[in-house]
Amino acid sequence: xxxxxxxxxxxxxxxxxxxxxxxxxxxxxxxxxxxxxxxxxxxxxxxxxxxxxxxxxxxxxxxxxxxxxxxxxxxxxxxxxxxxxxxxxxxxxxxxxxxxxxxxxxxxxxxxxxxxxxxxxxxxxxxxxxx
Amino acid sequence: xxxxxxxxxxxxxxxxxxxxxxxxxxxxxxxxxxxxxxxxxxxxxxxxxxxxxxxxxxxxxxxxxxxxxxxxxxxxxxxxxxxxxxxxxxxxxxx
Amino acid sequence: xxxxxxxxxxxxxxxxxxxxxxxxxxxxxxxxxxxxxxxxxxxxxxxxxxxxxxxxxxxxxxxxxxxxxxxxxxxxxxxxxxxxxxxxxxxxxxxxxxxxxxxxxxxxxxxxxxxxxxxxxxxxxxxxxxxxxxxxxxxxxxxxxxxxxxxxxxxxxxxxxxxxxxxxxxxxxxxxxxxxxxxxxxxxxxxxxxxxxxxxxxxxxxxxxxxxxxxxxxxxxxxxxxxxxxxxxxxxxxxxxxxxxxxxxxxxxxxxxxxxxxxxxxxxxxxxxxx
Amino acid sequence: xxxxxxxxxxxxxxxxxxxxxxxxxxxxxxxxxxxxxxxxxxxxxxxxxxxxxxxxxxxxxxxxxxxxxxxxxxxxxxxxxxxxxxxxxxxxxxxxxxxxxxxxxxxxxx
Amino acid sequence: xxxxxxxxxxxxxxxxxxxxxxxxxxxxxxxxxxxxxxxxxxxxxxxxxxxxxxxxxxxxxxxxxxxxxxxxxxxxxxxxx
Amino acid sequence: xxxxxxxxxxxxxxxxxxxxxxxxxxxxxxxxxxxxxxxxxxxxxxxxxxxxxxxxxxxxxxxxxxxxxxxxxxxxxxxxxxxxxxxxxxxxxxxxxxxxxxxxxxxxxxxxxxxxxxxxxxxxxxxxxxxxxxxxxxxxxxxxxxxxxxxxxxxxxxxxxxxxxxxxxxxxxxxxxxxxxxxxxxxxxxx
Numbered sequence: 001x002x003x004x005x006x007x008x009x010x011x012x013x014x015x016x017x018x019x020x021x022x023x024x025x026x027x028x029x030x031x032x033x034x035x036x037x038x039x040x041x042x043x044x045x046x047x048x049x050x051x052x053x054x055x056x057x058x059x060x061x062x063x064x065x066x067x068x069x070x071x072x073x074x075x076x077x078x079x080x081x082x083x084x085x086x087x088x089x090x091x092x093x094x095x096x097x098x099x100x101x102x103x104x105x106x107x108x109x110x111x112x113x114x115x116x117x118x119x120x121x122x123x124x125x126x127x128x129x130x131x
Numbered sequence: 132x133x134x135x136x137x138x139x140x141x142x143x144x145x146x147x148x149x150x151x152x153x154x155x156x157x158x159x160x161x162x163x164x165x166x167x168x169x170x171x172x173x174x175x176x177x178x179x180x181x182x183x184x185x186x187x188x189x190x191x192x193x194x195x196x197x198x199x200x201x202x203x204x205x206x207x208x209x210x211x212x213x214x215x216x217x218x219x220x221x222x223x224x225x226x
Numbered sequence: 227x228x229x230x231x232x233x234x235x236x237x238x239x240x241x242x243x244x245x246x247x248x249x250x251x252x253x254x255x256x257x258x259x260x261x262x263x264x265x266x267x268x269x270x271x272x273x274x275x276x277x278x279x280x281x282x283x284x285x286x287x288x289x290x291x292x293x294x295x296x297x298x299x300x301x302x303x304x305x306x307x308x309x310x311x312x313x314x315x316x317x318x319x320x321x322x323x324x325x326x327x328x329x330x331x332x333x334x335x336x337x338x339x340x341x342x343x344x345x346x347x348x349x350x351x352x353x354x355x356x357x358x359x360x361x362x363x364x365x366x367x368x369x370x371x372x373x374x375x376x377x378x379x380x381x382x383x384x385x386x387x388x389x390x391x392x393x394x395x396x397x398x399x400x401x402x403x404x405x406x407x408x409x410x411x412x413x414x415x416x417x418x419x420x421x422x423x424x425x426x427x428x429x430x431x432x433x434x435x436x437x438x439x440x441x442x443x444x445x446x447x448x449x450x451x452x453x454x455x456x457x458x459x460x461x462x463x464x465x466x467x468x469x470x471x472x473x474x475x476x477x478x479x480x481x482x483x484x485x486x487x488x489x490x491x492x493x494x495x496x497x498x499x500x501x
Numbered sequence: 502x503x504x505x506x507x508x509x510x511x512x513x514x515x516x517x518x519x520x521x522x523x524x525x526x527x528x529x530x531x532x533x534x535x536x537x538x539x540x541x542x543x544x545x546x547x548x549x550x551x552x553x554x555x556x557x558x559x560x561x562x563x564x565x566x567x568x569x570x571x572x573x574x575x576x577x578x579x580x581x582x583x584x585x586x587x588x589x590x591x592x593x594x595x596x597x598x599x600x601x602x603x604x605x606x607x608x609x610x611x
Numbered sequence: 612x613x614x615x616x617x618x619x620x621x622x623x624x625x626x627x628x629x630x631x632x633x634x635x636x637x638x639x640x641x642x643x644x645x646x647x648x649x650x651x652x653x654x655x656x657x658x659x660x661x662x663x664x665x666x667x668x669x670x671x672x673x674x675x676x677x678x679x680x681x682x683x684x685x686x687x688x689x690x691x692x
Numbered sequence: 693x694x695x696x697x698x699x700x701x702x703x704x705x706x707x708x709x710x711x712x713x714x715x716x717x718x719x720x721x722x723x724x725x726x727x728x729x730x731x732x733x734x735x736x737x738x739x740x741x742x743x744x745x746x747x748x749x750x751x752x753x754x755x756x757x758x759x760x761x762x763x764x765x766x767x768x769x770x771x772x773x774x775x776x777x778x779x780x781x782x783x784x785x786x787x788x789x790x791x792x793x794x795x796x797x798x799x800x801x802x803x804x805x806x807x808x809x810x811x812x813x814x815x816x817x818x819x820x821x822x823x824x825x826x827x828x829x830x831x832x833x834x835x836x837x838x839x840x841x842x843x844x845x846x847x848x849x850x851x852x853x854x855x856x857x858x859x860x861x862x863x864x865x866x867x868x869x870x871x872x873x874x875x876x877x878x879x880x881x882x883x
Contacts, residue, residue, distance in 0.1 A: 007247070014246045016621045020628060022239045027632045029231035033690040035637050035683065039644055042675075043628050046651055053660045058260060059253040063187055063659045064268065065386070066278040077272060079265035080255055083659040085280040086264045089289060092281065093296040095666045096391045096480060099675050100303030103487035106682035107310045110494055113686040119637075120691060132506060132558070137613065139517060144619035147650075149524040151623060153536075154646055155630045160639045161533050161596050165540045167646045168588055169527055171672070172544040173520060174649050175577065176551045178664075181656050184613055188559055189566060189742075190661055192573045193379070193386055197396060198652070198668045199580040200372050203588035204403050205645045205676035207361060210595035211406055211501050212638060212684055214355045281662040358594055359847050363830040364587040368580070370763045374733050377755035378740045379665075385743070387661040392669050399673030404766075406677070484674055492681035501681045519796055526803035534856050535814050537843055538799055545838060546796045549789075569742040576739065586834035593845050593856065603814050603856065 013054055020047035034109045034119045038102065045098050049091045056084030064088065133184060140180045147173050164209055171202035275465040277384045285389065286469040286476075290448040293472070294433050297479050301430050304483035308423075311495035325350045349411065351498050357408050365407035372400040380477045384466060390473035394480025401481075402488050406501060410493055419489070419497065422482045429479025436471050448472075509558045516550030519543045532604030533596055541589035545581060552578045617657050624650045637688050641679035648675060729764045730756050784877040788835055791870075795839045802841075802858065813859045817842075821851040821871055828878040835870055 008015070024047060027040025064085035066077055109119065116124045147170050154166030175195050182191025250257035271283040285293055322335045324347045332350070376396035383389030405413035437448040445452035450468025451461035459467065492501040526539025556571045627650060631643040648671025656664035733756040741748055802811055823829050829851060833844040841858035 010251050011246060011249065012618065013252055013621060014249055015243070016625060018239055018242045018246065019625055021242070022235050023625070023628050023632065025238060026231055026235045029234060030228050031632065032692050033637070035679070035686070036632060036640065036690065036692065039631055039640055039679075042644070043631075043647070046648075049663075050651075050654065053655060053658055053663060054252065055257065055259045056264075056660070057253045057658050058255045061255070061659065063185060063190060063661045064280040065187070065190055065661065066272050066280065067187075077269050079260075079268045082268045082280070084260040084264040085267060085284055087259070088281050088660045088663050089284045090292075091660075092285065092391060092663050092666050093293060095663065095670055096395065097296055097299050097303075099395075099670050099678070100300045100483060100487070102675055103491060103678055104303050104306050104310070106491055106678055107307045107487075110491065110682055110685050111310055114494070119686055119689075132509075135510060135513070137615070139513060140613075140616050141619060142517060143520070144616060144623065146520055146524040147623060148626075149528055151626060151630075151646065153527045154643060155626070157639075159533065159599075159601070160636060160642065161592055161599070161601070162536065163634075163639050163642045164592050164595075165527060165533070165536055167642050167649075168592070169523060169540050169544055170646050170649055172548055172581070172585065174653055175581070176516075176520070176548055177653060178656055179552070179555050179574065179577075181613070181616070181653075183555070183558070185659065189570045190386055191656065192570055192577070193388060194652070194656060194661065194665050194668050196375065196573060196577050196580070197379070197392070197665060198672060199577045199584065200368070200375060201396065201399055201669060201672035202649070203584040203591075204399060204406065204673050205642070205680070206588045207365075207403070207591045208406050208501060208677045208680045209638065209642055210591035212680060213595035213598045214358075215501070215684065279662075358591070359826065359849055360590045360830050360833050360844070361587055361594075363826045364583055364834070366766045368583060370729070370733065370759055370767045371580075371736065373762060374736055374755065374759045375740065377758060378737065381748070381751045381755060382741065382743075387665045389662065392662075392665045395666070395669040395674055399669065399677075402674065402677055488674075488677065488681065491678055491685065494685045501677075501684050519800065522796075522800040522803045526799065529803060530812075532814075534843070535812060535858055537856075538841060538858050539803055541837055541843060542792070542796055542799055542839075543803075546792055549792075566742060569739060572739045576736075582838075583834075586837040589837055590833065590844055593843055597845055603816060 014051075017047050017051045017054070020050070032121050034112065034121065035106075037121075038105045038109065041105070042098065042102065045094075049094055052087045052091050056087040058083050136180050136183050140177055140184070143173055143177050143180070147177075160209070164206055168203070168206050171198070174202070175199050274462065275469065276462050277466050277469060279384055279386065279389075281387075282383045282389050282469060282473070286472045287448075287450065287465060290437070290472065293476070294430075294437065294448070297430055297433055297476050300483050301426055301479055304426050304486040307487045307490045311490040312497075313495045323350050323354070324348065325354070330356075354409075361407050365403055369400050369404055372403070373397060376400065376477075380473055381470070383473050384469070390476030391480055393473075394477035395484060397477065397481045398484030398488075401485050405488065405492070410489065410497070410501070414489065414497060417485065419486075422486050422489070425478050426482035426486060429475045429477070429482060432475030432478065433472055436468060436475065440468075505557065505561060509554045512550050512554035512557070516547045516552075516554060519547035519550065523547060533601055534593070534603045537589055537593060541585060545585045548581050548585075549578055552581075613657055617654070620650055620654050620657065624654065635690060635692070637683045637686075637690050638680065640690075641676060641683055644679060645671065645676035648672070725767075726760055726764050729767050730760045732767075733759050780877045784873055787873060788838070791835075791839045795841065798841060799858070811859065815857055815860070816845065817855045817857050819853050819855070821853055823851055823871065823875060823878070825878065828874055831878070832871060832874045835874065839870070 021044055024040045024042075024044030028037050028044065031037050031040060058080070061081060061083040064082045066082070112124065113119055116127050118124060150166045150169040150173065152166075154163045154170070157163045157166060175198050178191060178195040178198060179188070182188045182195070185191065267280055267284050267288065271280050272278060275283045275287055277283040323332055324335065325332045326347055328346070376393045379388035379396060380390055380393030383393070401413060401417060404416070436450070439456075440449050440452050441447050443452045443455065450465045452464075453468050454461040454464035457464055457467055489497065520543065523539045523543035526543065527536050530536045530539065552574050556574050559567055559571045559574065624647065627643060627647040631640050631647055634640045634643060648667060652664050652667040652671060655667055734752060737752040737756055741752060805811055821829070821832065823832055826849070829847055829849070833847050833853070836842050836844045836853075836855060843856045844853065845856050846854040
């Protein structure tokens with residue numbers, strides 16, 4: 001029992017990421033409004049980014065910018081002292097690309113609204129079937 | 132000093148909860164905007180505190196500066212909405 | 227639908243929780259993710275590129291291909307927004323409204339008529355509201371500083387957090403702030419649609435061109451150390467300068483895309499007065 | 502605990518006190534207009550005091566880099582002082598245009 | 612890294628996410644989504660990912676909320692859920 | 693560098709349309725405002741950058757030139773006004789910070805008072821200010837927002853103010869001393 005509790009406590013952030021991810025997924029599936037679906041999509045996306053970034057965290061590590069600036073090339077750097085930068089690189093681009101895709105998604109929503117005069121999914125479907 | 136900053140940051144997180152409550156229950160959109168604005172101003176302070184906790188202040192101050200510059204754009208955009216479309220609960224037709 | 231959604235969410239969540247049991251504990255220095263490739267980056271990037279910010283070094287040098295295609299994705303997002311929303315053909319002629327700048331008198335011209343371009347009158351929309359004095363003046367003072375900060379972020383991506391993506395977004399946000407505090411028409415007048423479209427492509431071209439330059443100098447694509455001959459510096463500094471060039475390209479592309487998307491979304495493609 | 506740290510603590514705690522006032526005021530005040538008073542003012546002053554504390558703490562180990570960092574923190578203060586009243590004014594303006602009537606004495610809280 | 616703040620902000624993030632989805636008004640949802648991205652920025656700087664935090668600060672505060680508000684401005688605020 | 697920069701600025705001359713009504717239709721012949729903008733920007737750059745090797749300084753010059761080219765007509769400072777303002781602003785700012793302290797203590801007292809609802813009495817105060825110039829009006833409006841229990845609701849370019857005051861005592865002393873001080877800080881002390 002104590003073993004279980006220690007596992008749960010040691011990985012608390014994974015559970016919260018999963019919760020966030022499930023919130024986003026639920027919104028994407030169940031919500032009727034297109035903008036709400038887009039919000040859900042963004043939440044899902046940030047949950048995944050959170051997971052990736054948290055992989056790189058090291059206990060006792062500092063941020064991945066080497067402290068000695070120009071000129072001191074002989075300074076020895078130990079990998080243990082710095083947080084893993086690789087997930088940061090991948091996720092940094094993911095955020096900006098996420099905003100760009102958000103723009104595309106919103107453009108689609110505006111286009112749909114101009115055609116069907118509603119953002120609700122079921123009303124759009126009814127109009128499509130009615131035609 | 133580290134402990135003082137740690138507990139101050141925790142306290143600020145608690146204050147953010149209070150502001151978030153107003154943002155969640157606020158009867159109108161404008162109340163939500165007040166709450167979010169308050170969260171933004173606390174975030175700047177909290178970011179600098181995290182910088183002190185990492186002992187790398189010179190790196191974190193840029194983020195806080197960017198934050199202080201940009202966090203009112205969203206509020207201005209949302210308030211601009213009301214200049215064009217009057218009405219708090221329902222909107223006038225605007226083409 | 228609600229039930230089905232709940233079931234799907236619950237099943238997916240259960241799978242994820244099952245998988246999470248095998249994850250390494252949080253903040254474990256010996257986790258697989260930080261034992262294979264990343265120590266090399268951390269220990270060698272300073273010697274090989276003379277860039278203290280490892281993230282920038284990895285972003286623009288070691289993983290240059292990845293970032294180039296991310297930039298292309300952003301560029302295509304801007305183009306997609308343009309093609310989805312932009313209404314270029316003129317609808318039925320409608321009456322135009324002009325406002326005298328000094329006195330604030332509004333005149334309406336019947337359909338089809340146009341006023342010769344002059345400094346005294348500006349074209350406005352039917353639903354025009356005057357920009358607020360306080361917001362307008364405060365933003366007028368703030369915008370140059372925001373732009374300067376954005377350029378600082380692009381230029382100092384080597385030594386502090388920052389780089390092309392962040393700087394480009396802040397620069398775009400400053401122009402968006404101008405469009406919010408004044409109106410979209412004056413923002414477009416300062417930065418026309420054509421210019422934005424060209425900048426958007428130019429950013430990607432700078433990135434790809436830097437890579438192609440390396441290719442022309444008989445090295446691998448995006449291997450900046452060969453630029454040493456052109457820039458008259460040693461190969462390690464050449465890599466750092468190559469990273470800076472690439473960051474500038476990224477910054478321009480991101481800046482143009484953000485403004486382009488905002489212009490199209492806020493005016494629904496008509497480029498009249500937006501938000 | 503030398504005298505410098507005590508000054509820093511006093512400034513930081515007074516800043517936190519004003520921030521608390523802001524957070525509580527946002528919750529307690531009866532209507533939108535009066536809620537803006539704590540949100541616009543107390544947060545600004547709280548940030549100012551906390552930033553002053555950070556500047557002093559940062560200058561503890563004096564060097565050119567620390568001085569420039571402190572100047573950057575002061576720049577943040579300047580921006581907050583410009584941006585916060587503007588944002589407050591933007592929200593008030595939106596409220597007026599939306600036709601929200603101000604709460605007067607004797608009404609119920611909304 | 613600094614786990615107590617991390618836990619506190621994570622809780623706030625979940626609350627803000629649920630709030631952004633529950634609000635019956637799209638403008639309110641986009642404003643709350645702005646606060647969600649504020650906290651995301653905090654979370655990343657707590658984990659030491661400075662560059663990611665910087666990106667999120669500029670994107671979340673400057674651009675994405677404005678996109679949402681612009682889209683809501685061009686469509687409608689009404690929503691049933 | 694300077695010559696090239698001025699050439700660039702010469703282009704801006706054509707593009708900066710008359711969207712600033714108070715500037716009038718006078719064509720800018722001198723590059724004074726541009727130079728002032730450039731030097732302000734460069735000062736801020738030095739604070740931001742913190743690196744003084746030639747490479748970073750040249751980057752700074754290029755960046756400042758770009759910003760000056762893009763938005764000098766937004767900032768539009770003047771050399772003389774700037775220097776005078778600097779000397780007049782410092783006392784005003786000190787006074788303002790003192791006032792902000794008083795205001796905040798008052799609002800904090802209201803916030804934590806158990807019978808807060810009886811104490812506050814919101815009202816809207818209207819008055820007319822003699823200040824001219826956008827910057828002076830905006831400074832005055834923002835100072836009102838920051839000080840005792842009052843928030844600027846609306847300002848017209850002519851100087852009509854609408855102010856929301858949280859209780860009776862806060863709204864009464866307006867415009868009062870603050871307007872005089874703002875006028876002094878902006879050199880409009882006749883008002």
